[in-house]
Amino acid sequence: MDLDQKMSEVPEYTELLSKMFDEDKKRLEFTKKMAEEMKTLRRRVYTSMKWPTKLVHPMFEARTAYAVPNNYFQNLQLDDEKLGNSFAHGAMRSLFFVGNRLVLFSKGVHFKDGKEFFTSFLLLHLEKGEYKHVQGAGEIHISANVEKSMQNLITGAVEKKRISFNFQHQPVQGRIVSKEQVRQSSRFKKVYERYGGAAMKSASVDMEGYAITVPHFSPHPYLLQTSEKFGYEDRKDFQLHVVDYFKKYLE
Numbered sequence: 001m002d003l004d005q006k007m008s009e010v011p012e013y014t015e016l017l018s019k020m021f022d023e024d025k026k027r028l029e030f031t032k033k034m035a036e037e038m039k040t041l042r043r044r045v046y047t048s049m050k051w052p053t054k055l056v057h058p059m060f061e062a063r064t065a066y067a068v069p070n071n072y073f074q075n076l077q078l079d080d081e082k083l084g085n086s087f088a089h090g091a092m093r094s095l096f097f098v099g100n101r102l103v104l105f106s107k108g109v110h111f112k113d114g115k116e117f118f119t120s121f122l123l124l125h126l127e128k129g130e131y132k133h134v135q136g137a138g139e140i141h142i143s144a145n146v147e148k149s150m151q152n153l154i155t156g157a158v159e160k161k162r163i164s165f166n167f168q169h170q171p172v173q174g175r176i177v178s179k180e181q182v183r184q185s186s187r188f189k190k191v192y193e194r195y196g197g198a199a200m201k202s203a204s205v206d207m208e209g210y211a212i213t214v215p216h217f218s219p220h221p222y223l224l225q226t227s228e229k230f231g232y233e234d235r236k237d238f239q240l241h242v243v244d245y246f247k248k249y250l251e
Contacts, residue, residue, distance in 0.1 A: 001231055003058040003245055010229040014056050016222040021054050023090065023116070027109065028052075028153060031117040035154045044078065046150040046161055047123040049103075059094035059105065059220040060242060062167040065213050074215060076106055076122070077164045083120045084108045090116060094220055095142065095167065097249045102126045102142070104165070121153065124163055133250050138171035140217070140246050169242065170214035176236060178210050208235050217242050 007014065028045075035041040062074040064085070072087035083106065085093070090109040095102065104126070108119035131144040143166040150161045208224060219227070219242065224235045232238040 001241070001244065002248070003230060006230050007056055007058070010226055012229060013222055013226045016225065017056055018054060020090075020222070021052065024107070025052050027090065027116045027118055028121070030115045031121070032154055034112065034117045041117075041119070042152070042154045044081075044083070044108075044120040045118055045153045046078070046121065046159070047153060048148050048150045049123050049125050051123060051151075051153065055096075055098065055103070055105070057096045057098060057103075058223055058245060059092070059096045060217040060223075060245065061092060061094050061220055062165075062169075063093075063212070063216055063218050065215050066211055067218075073106075074167050075165065076104075077162075078120070078122060079162050083122070092220065095217065098125070100128060100249075102131055102249075104144075104163075122163065124148065124150070135247070135250060138173060138243055140169040140243060140250070142167050142246075142250075167217070168215045169217040169246075172212055172214065172216050172239060172242075175213045175216075176210050176239065177213060208239075210236060212239070217246070 031041060031045060035045075064071055064074055067087070069087040071085060073085040073091075073093035075085060076083045076093060086108070088109045091107055093104075093106040095104055097103065102125070104122065104124045106120065106122040108121075109116050110119050111117070126144055126146065130146045130148075131142060133143075134141040143164075145162070145164040147160055147162045149158055151158050208218075212218070216239075218224075219235075219238050223230070224238060227235050227238040230238070232241065
């Protein structure tokens, strides 16, 4: 299924993205105010593309195995700093393609006084040759270690920044377990005890109704909400076909 071509047929997804970008503009304005007292924000908010803009594309998040709230996204580094990988409303760490370009869109979100701001923001485009990829049977690795000119959205200055990541999607067939199986699993308890106790909730389990026990690319929650509109039986079916999207651009 060509997800890009289906975009125009699923206005529900487009509307969700439009709402997200409107929220992001408000977050950025508050981030600029917060940067006056939190100086570290001035070196964490960058784009290599026009901003603000509305990107209506299927987006896929690079998530960890089990995706616990405080270890939710796969690692991403900006210069010498590892960006936060915790789950939060409005946060994301997504990959998608715009034409032949690979785009990384990563956001960390926090709040103060009832308003949300970015703890990090990175919108990065990569041309072919600026990233590497390896494919296997149901497995995909996408990595980059690149220096790019990017606009600092706090100061407006253009700066050279180094971005590095090594995202992986391992085969998920047979690695998707139901909420009930997760709750009863001794392995679940061991994994979650490392991240604050076995009683800690899994953000992905709560949203999708299942957990994935390997690092993986997951359709963004907005895609999952509209999975049947895109022609999939359910959210799990969509997850099982994620590799189809990447094969289209990587082969």
